Amino acid sequence: MVSPFFVARLKICVLRGHTVKEFAKGRDLRMEPLIQMTNIFKTYGAGDVQVAALKQLNLSIFPGEFAAITGHSGSGKSTLMNLLGCLDFPSQGEYLLNGESVTELSDRQLSHIRNRQIGFVFQSFHLIPSLNALENVELPLLYRGVSRSRRRDLAARALEQVGLAQRMRHRPSQLSGGQQQRVAIARAIAGEPPILLADEPTGNLDSASGRQIMDILINLWRQGRTLILITHDPDVARTAPRIICIQDGSITQDSLSSS
Secondary structure, three states: OOOHHHHHHHHHHHHOOOOHHHHHHOHHHHOOOOEEEEEEEEEEEEOOEEEEEEEEEEEEEOOOOEEEEEOOOOOOHHHHHHHHOOOOOOOEEEEEEOOEEHHHOOHHHHHHHHHHOEEEEOOOOOOOOOOOHHHHHHHHHHHHOOOHHHHHHHHHHHHHHOOOHHHOOOOHHHOOHHHHHHHHHHHHHOOOOOEEEEEOOOOOOOHHHHHHHHHHHHHHHHOOOEEEEEEOOHHHHOOOOEEEEEEOOEEEEEEEOOO
16 A cells, blocks of 8 residues: 555655656655654643643654644644643653654753754744844744844845835734735745745735735745644645644644645
8 A cells, every 4th residue: 555645755745746757866765854743742730630632643844845733722732832832841752853852851851842853833922122124034043143244135035035025124013914924935945944834814804915925935835844734724834845734632634735
């Protein structure tokens, strides 16, 4: 039987414009997961008052995939996002990121991973009001120790990628909601992380702005990034080649999108 992940990787290559022959010659056949979660549990509380947010969850995501994780409120998808983004630890189980066990790392090492390997895009834009767009995008690079001239260059290029070259000196209050989310995306990609983790990126936007944001994210995925999208919106989820449904803390469906 052909692995569904083989089919998914083949579909991704075709969507990006590669031929089947190019796929066969490339690295995609190695199929080493970028993210590997095994028997993951996440429990909150103690003693007799415990809530199991995730239960015996198993998940593999490969380099270059675009996967949507979807579910109703309270399904566990936000808890899963926190674990994927190294913002929290599982109560039980193993999480390998790029072959390295995340559960054994120190807070400082996890911070290093978040700064260099994962770009976060949240529903609430989390921009600093007193900084302009360019300065907001620069901020993670400052924490990384990137020189002033280099981070200015990276931040400017990231803003150009999301269509805000003419808005670099504007503060968040001078930007629309869609423009603020584009600044947040620029901030996420400025350091060129291999993984983009987007949590309800269209949730606070009107439909037109939401479509623009999804077009930007899909274009970034086509450029080679791994994109993980957390959403409760089935229409947004269907933009991804792979849809992972979660309910009551467990994955109930993991399938390829028909779109």
